[in-house]
Amino acid sequence: MAGSPPRPGRDTRVARLPPRERILDAAEELFLREGIRAVGVQAIAERASTTKMALYRHFATKDALIEEWLRIVAAGYSSAFDRAQAEHPDDGRAQVLSVARFVADGLPDIAQRGCPFVNSIAGLPDRDLPARRLIEEHKATQLRRLTGMCERAGVRAPQDAAAELTFLLEGAQVSAQNGSVDRVAQRLLAAVEGVLDRGGAAGGR
Amino acid sequence: MAGSPPRPGRDTRVARLPPRERILDAAEELFLREGIRAVGVQAIAERASTTKMALYRHFATKDALIEEWLRIVAAGYSSAFDRAQAEHPDDGRAQVLSVARFVADGLPDIAQRGCPFVNSIAGLPDRDLPARRLIEEHKATQLRRLTGMCERAGVRAPQDAAAELTFLLEGAQVSAQNGSVDRVAQRLLAAVEGVLDRGGAAGGR
């Protein structure tokens, strides 16, 4: 098919990605499964079929690797927001539902591995660590975009609705992880629709 | 001065609790501030003004200490449920609101240290670790009691309502931790009231 594969080398194994990508993939896998602090750089290097030295040629420190990984994960969520807005322009309600469905679809993974941000924040004690700043800015951006979508959906109190939606989204993820609630995805989507229908927080009165 | 204090020893410092209590206190402090995996037994022992040996006389292993600590934290939450039921017998709505207020009151601490369960679960990869089993059983019990309260409150769909309340409660805690939402406590209580008024998930239609 392809005339000249990118960098097959003479390796018998599957076509290898550049080391940096392999390291990030391996780190993702291990960070999710074992937790940030439980994984050593040695284990990451081995799983990436390379060595510790190669890892430290691409990442100044383990924390830098963690930060880079979190940046990629955050970009994934952001692109879900992008897609929601691109597929349903001017339809705030559909945008929110699209985001909610994205989160709901990810719940099976979350149930086994946990939310990358929530799990990572546990191992990042200092509030001014670069990786934590990244997480907090990401969450703040998400809330802002969610608020915008709620405005476009014409709900009564966009700020309140966006906050409540955030609670539901985050809460569904931790509930999926500790396995206390069943049919989490279904319940999450129902609750999100409820918030959208009702507008802000207490709408009955 | 004092005729016979419990166990002052001849220590000049403040009256000391028995070592086991001191160790648990020190562990709680450090586990919350730094995270389970980041804290070494040495650090715990030093903060408890004792030694590693004394610690291992009371706890078979570090994991056992973690488990015992989580058991105590879980008992704290359970007693909040007990109080809610004792102070508002037969009034399910007031019971739920009491629990919600308990969580809301704890949010300032959560914002700085994070939820003990959520943070710990990140460092407990294996699902069948005793400490994780404890967390999951605790969360399951909470959901059951919440469901009972919703039934007593006469909501339409108690199971759905309890699940949504769980999402809100958990989500508010992680949102407080990452600081994305402001006025978390106020918003949480408003959202909880909304769920109680509305009954189950989507009630508008």
Next chain:
DNA sequence: CCCGTGTGATACCGATCGGTATCGTTCGGG
């Protein structure tokens, strides 16, 4: 053709990890 860059492999660094062994001391109950 050859040279520099990125790579793999190995060994090493000091520090710390969870956990254990061995002491002497202290203290309270029978």
Next chain:
DNA sequence: CCCGAACGATACCGATCGGTATCACACGGG
């Protein structure tokens, strides 16, 4: 009064931590 249990202190165990140094080799562009 005295004996045993709990305690404090210290040293130690092998393993692993994050991070560094060194060296040989493969490979592609000039």
